[in-house]
Amino acid sequence: MIEFQQVYKTYRVAGRDIPALQPTTLDIQGGQVFGLIGHSGAGKSTLLRLINRLEEPSGGRIVIDGTDVTALDADGLRRFRQRVGMIFQHFNLLASKTVADNVAMPLRLAGELSAAEIDARVAELLARVGLGDHAKKYPAQLSGGQKQRVGIARALATRPKILLCDEATSALDPQTTGQVLQLLAEINRELGLTIVLITHEMDVIRRVCDRVAVMDGGVIVEQGPVADVFLHPQHPTTRRFVLEAEHVDEDEQHDDFAHVPGRILRLTFRGEATYAPLLGTIARDTGVDYSILAGRIDRIKETPYGQLTLALVGGDVESALIRLNAADVHVEVLR
Amino acid sequence: MEALFTHVDWYEIWLATLDTLLMLGGSLLFTVILGLPLGVLLFLTGPRQLFEQKALYGLLSLLVNVLRSLPFIILLIVMIPFTVLLTGTSLGVAGAIPPLVVGATPFFARLVETALREVDRGIIEATQAMGATTRQIIWNALLPEARPGIFAAVTVTAITLVSYTAMAGVVGAGGLGDLAIRFGYQRFQTDVMVVTVVLLLVLVQILQTVGDKLVVHFSRK
Numbered sequence: 001m002i003e004f005q006q007v008y009k010t011y012r013v014a015g016r017d018i019p020a021l022q023p024t025t026l027d028i029q030g031g032q033v034f035g036l037i038g039h040s041g042a043g044k045s046t047l048l049r050l051i052n053r054l055e056e057p058s059g060g061r062i063v064i065d066g067t068d069v070t071a072l073d074a075d076g077l078r079r080f081r082q083r084v085g086m087i088f089q090h091f092n093l094l095a096s097k098t099v100a101d102n103v104a105m106p107l108r109l110a111g112e113l114s115a116a117e118i119d120a121r122v123a124e125l126l127a128r129v130g131l132g133d134h135a136k137k138y139p140a141q142l143s144g145g146q147k148q149r150v151g152i153a154r155a156l157a158t159r160p161k162i163l164l165c166d167e168a169t170s171a172l173d174p175q176t177t178g179q180v181l182q183l184l185a186e187i188n189r190e191l192g193l194t195i196v197l198i199t200h201e202m203d204v205i206r207r208v209c210d211r212v213a214v215m216d217g218g219v220i221v222e223q224g225p226v227a228d229v230f231l232h233p234q235h236p237t238t239r240r241f242v243l244e245a246e247h248v249d250e251d252e253q254h255d256d257f258a259h260v261p262g263r264i265l266r267l268t269f270r271g272e273a274t275y276a277p278l279l280g281t282i283a284r285d286t287g288v289d290y291s292i293l294a295g296r297i298d299r300i301k302e303t304p305y306g307q308l309t310l311a312l313v314g315g316d317v318e319s320a321l322i323r324l325n326a327a328d329v330h331v332e333v334l335r
Numbered sequence: 336m337e338a339l340f341t342h343v344d345w346y347e348i349w350l351a352t353l354d355t356l357l358m359l360g361g362s363l364l365f366t367v368i369l370g371l372p373l374g375v376l377l378f379l380t381g382p383r384q385l386f387e388q389k390a391l392y393g394l395l396s397l398l399v400n401v402l403r404s405l406p407f408i409i410l411l412i413v414m415i416p417f418t419v420l421l422t423g424t425s426l427g428v429a430g431a432i433p434p435l436v437v438g439a440t441p442f443f444a445r446l447v448e449t450a451l452r453e454v455d456r457g458i459i460e461a462t463q464a465m466g467a468t469t470r471q472i473i474w475n476a477l478l479p480e481a482r483p484g485i486f487a488a489v490t491v492t493a494i495t496l497v498s499y500t501a502m503a504g505v506v507g508a509g510g511l512g513d514l515a516i517r518f519g520y521q522r523f524q525t526d527v528m529v530v531t532v533v534l535l536l537v538l539v540q541i542l543q544t545v546g547d548k549l550v551v552h553f554s555r556k
Contacts, residue, residue, distance in 0.1 A: 088457055
């Protein structure tokens, strides 16, 4: 659906070339929610803006749905942009226009529908985002979450196939963030829309994304299905994001565990295995005792997962390990 | 009342007020017609803007700065041949309007440029992302968003024009300022001076109030 072929971007600042994105090859499948995570300056915003050419690539090809968008002329680019929706961190609504006029704007600019058709489409969009009663209001009269809903309605107006989200929840409080993410997931499911979102919060990735790419210094350092990247991060940058999301300080934890006797393991369950009574059964059969040192049971998008850090003491520890390894869990022996 | 305003010829005052209003209305109209596109052009060609054009921006900027640094009284006289060419006369209300417009347009254009710069870049980016043409970005996003700022600019320009019209007496344009100088100052008719000054004050007050109301109305806050 969205293919990057050796795409790179450099900015010229004071006579010197500053690389923003190193040559990158990337394939985003249609219909999925693809997350890009990175700190500010990691190049994620550049990568996102290359998709609809708000940033011009310095080199490489971007092929979307079989069309080389890097080769489009001004007119072709405008028509292509009408098929790509975009929402922003600070909403970027026009303060001078009502909610309905903001949502109607992409349709009026495209000039393909009659006034009556536009009115009907706007009413339908506002109903979808739950703002049917606010059509005549101005953006300044709305809360942050409502403004982002208007942004989403506006982005969907031209029935795009792709929705780009630029830190869409970073200016919102946690509760509103949840509602907006839920709306995005709903849109992805019901309209089959491909969503590319950038964020600096791992929690946003965990809640809505199917795949994630982690960026650092203009390079994608790690990518894969969210569950794999989230539960088994390989790159130090990814590990930092995951630990931040879980509010875990590794050094502190290491000190805490120092005086705990026995073997220390980390078990990762995924899917239905999360709810299986595995630990109890193995403890009974092998005579080991276990204590839970740290743990978390949660969901990644719709998949339940659990991650437990255990200390095993007494009994037949070796055969307990064999039993665990044979079961549907991922085992890491920490000590 | 009669004793207080012995020198005041109310019919003269009425004619002078009409002249001032005519000069103000005519010059404000042409200032906006010429200054708005010039301001938009200054904005678009400016540094890091949609149509960054260093040479053109530099040239326009220089022209605006030169015209703005020229005292209006000098401009009024320098402009005489051009005014005659344009209106057939260098005298009266018609003779005053061209220099008033040339004096106020660069000032207004700068204010428009500033008002447009106040528009959030994110708005322009969002409109670009919708697939808008540059013309659509200007008409559908930039100008509506800058409307409060542009109304404020029109208000400030109108008030500046009121004070310019006072000097237009030099070319025999008449008006309240001219009356104040010829009768109030040169003939020591203090009562005429007081009346004209009060009328100018009322005019400025009305312009500011109406302007402020429009700015608030279009701010949508």
